[in-house]
Amino acid sequence: MSLTVVGSIAYDAVKTPFGERERMLGGAATHFALAASFFDEVRVVGPVGDDFDPESWETLRTRGTVTDDVEHVPGGKTFFWKGEYDANVNSRETLVTDLNVFETFQPKLSEASTRSEVLFLANIQPELQLQVREACTGARWVAMDSMDLWINIAHEALLRVIRTVDCLILNDEELEMLTGRPTLAQAAQEILSWGPSAVVAKQGKYGAVLVTEDGFFALPAYPLQHVVDPTGAGDTFAGGFVGFVAAHRNEEPVSDDLLRRAMAYGTALASYNVEEFGTERVARLTADEVHARVEDLARMTSFNAEPAALRM
């Protein structure tokens, strides 16, 4: 079994109240692969330019990730993003977006990638997501991300992709924007009626919610003393979540119980991601550290629901 991710590979320049980096490895596919590689062999599909350096190739290959389908575009430059976070690291301003080789990216999938049983469509143009989805004839479970930009300018194409996937992962405001529904419960229910059997609402520092036909599951973010750089947190979450599904799915459809466990691993991985800049923390993370936070999350969310005597 293996897991294919299609998405951006980037260099990021990031400034937060706790420091800055002029040029560090980033991109949705990168963060996803670093997390998902704890669970399964990951194949990354995405373009890089001449400036993509040996250290970046090495980081991308952490825990055995296969980079055969990373396309080096001769004469091109790697996607570059520059942003700055506010004092509470809650919101950010994009200062530079140079698409570079990403502007004309046409995913080229090897046969091995199209045979992966699990596929993650990171946030790229919905038209490309649909092409990839159709090319990956071996995929049995597909998850996708998107963003407000595509909801606004490519709504119909986005709906077409959503109808073909098993799981939609979006920020909760984006779910409400996508459906025009005022509550997460209504938005998720509508999306389930379109085709996906699972919806994940990312809620930033508040955690994430999973909705399936079996109901709701909510998990808080892991409480941290310090958040240094939130860049890539959502993709790291997706990597842990989808990676867990890839390693453990042995039934169709994927059970609610399995997705809940996947949520815990995604949440634990994302919590490490934001403690340092870019890929720095997750690249050297250990299995024991991941397990420790999954167990902490279980302790932090359990309570005794035995009915109390109530007055009437």
Added chain:
Amino acid sequence: MSLTVVGSIAYDAVKTPFGERERMLGGAATHFALAASFFDEVRVVGPVGDDFDPESWETLRTRGTVTDDVEHVPGGKTFFWKGEYDANVNSRETLVTDLNVFETFQPKLSEASTRSEVLFLANIQPELQLQVREACTGARWVAMDSMDLWINIAHEALLRVIRTVDCLILNDEELEMLTGRPTLAQAAQEILSWGPSAVVAKQGKYGAVLVTEDGFFALPAYPLQHVVDPTGAGDTFAGGFVGFVAAHRNEEPVSDDLLRRAMAYGTALASYNVEEFGTERVARLTADEVHARVEDLARMTSFNAEPAALRM
């Protein structure tokens, strides 16, 4: 045993995308009492004017709440608040705040109220909270609320009250504002160092977090298809939470386990509060309905944390 609450009793005019009410019973002490009365005998301390009508007295006395210490100020008018919520019912604009009898309110506590073992100081001026705290010589467990206004204009007085209570309940942004700390984890730790043994961060539609020396506990809000009117949700939560503690505390200090159960009851009660205007839903709520949502919350937050095999 009984439970005393000191705070506002009000008439609210509220407009939300789902309807409006020109004049309905509200106020922090009212919402608190309606919820807390499921657990213990509640004594309400607060002022009302000549316009306070028989139906309001009756609602206030739901489930046996004692109104002996509700002060009728002759010639005065009851506190009036008018507000309007935006399309997603997430933020609101205050249109009118007529303090009326609340402007010169000096809490007058009967001996019975000062003997209550549990006390809730709803959001009023910190100086008044401190007076009440000192007058309530029988209080063994005290919780309090406050708001951004007092953090800004009465910071020192607010810190003095906080040092005397067992549990501080605030919105999470307010906790960060109060302490100047960038994360909830840091803010809560700082407040625990001031004296309280528990901090509750209210996170609106995302739920609430409890922090004690035993660690974190996070509970999502109950997912609702429709949110009609969030007014009083925080005070209803506090009523369920503090009421549960009042009914079940039989140890000093109050255990983390007991506070977690209290969080679940507060959350369940708050979820009913927002489904209709003002006090309408909680006034006719049944014990079975409350239990059903506490059990749902346990199901919505549980997962199998058994360690998965991870690749290195």
